[in-house]
Amino acid sequence: MANPKAVILVSGGLDSTTALAIARSEGYDCYTISFDYGQRHRAELHAAELTARAGGAIEHKVVKLDLQSIGGSALTDDSIAVPETEGEGIPVTYVPARNTIFLSIALGWAEVLGANDIFIGVNAVDYSGYPDCRPEYVAAYEAMANLATKSGVEGQKLHIRAPLMRWSKGEIIRQGQSLGVDYALTVSCYQANEAGEACGRCDSCRLRRAGFEEAGVPDPTRYRAG
Structure with a gap:
């Protein structure tokens, strides 16, 4: 019997x-x-490609979008600085x-593949205030997906899987360690340089470093000098 397929962001x-x-x-065949x-x-x-290959993905796809054209975020608009101190509310x-x-x-690719499961690594514990990383959002999106797709209408229920939703960063790291994840391949920094070296100061870097400390695991992150 063939393994079930899943799409993983x-x-x-x-x-x-x-x-x-x-x-x-x-036991999923991972796309x-x-x-x-x-x-x-x-x-x-580059890190996504490396981790997908190391994680046994059958196929890795990169989709090009232009979210710079609408801006509104420090990650897509160079005129908005990435904050290096913790703020209130939803961050820039x-x-x-x-x-x-x-x-x-x-979701569209999952329909094409015949996959009923989509995995996303959102987290409501160390989620930095993002509204689209909450369990309510994931549940609402899953309901919409089953209303809006041929698969859902024909009874092939689609699942949005967020297995990390209620784990701390340390718990996530310990789970990954138990599954053989090489975190040295990963890049979390909001303003990493082209070599993938982290700034060590942004919110994402702070959460990552605290997670390794909580897990009691050596931090393999490559930080920029200075």
């Missing part, structure tokens, strides 16, 4: 790489997708509608 970061490892450990959407650096796309690194756009394209 991968960014090259710690969380999505762990979500891929979980999907594979559950990974990442997005060249006009983000500040391309290092994460939030990309308007990003997960909705990404999931919609992943």
Whole structure:
């Protein structure tokens, strides 16, 4: 009997790489997708390709989008600085509608592949205030997906899987370690350089470093000098 298929959104970061490892450990044939959407650096796309290959993806797809054209985020508009201190409310690194756009394209590919499961590495514990990383959002998107697709209408229920939703960063890292994830391949920094070296100061870097400390695992992140 053939393994079930799953589409996994991968960014090259710690969380999505762990979500891929979980999907594979559950017996899925994994098809990974990442997005060249006009983000500040391309290092994460290289990391996504490396982690997809290391994670046993059958196929890795990169979809090009232009979210720079609408801006509104420090990750897509160079005139908005990436903050290096923790702020209140939804941070300027939030990309308007990003997960909705990404999931919609992943959903289309899942229909083409005949996959009923889409994995995304969103997290409501260390989620930095992003509204599209909450369990309510994932549940609402899954309901919409089953209303809006041929698969859903014909009874092939689609599932949006967010296995990391309620884990701390340390718990995520410990789970990944148990599944053999090589976190040295991942890039989490919002402003990594072209070599993939992290700034060590942005919110994502702070969460990542704290996660390795919580997990009691050596941090393999390559930081920029100075």
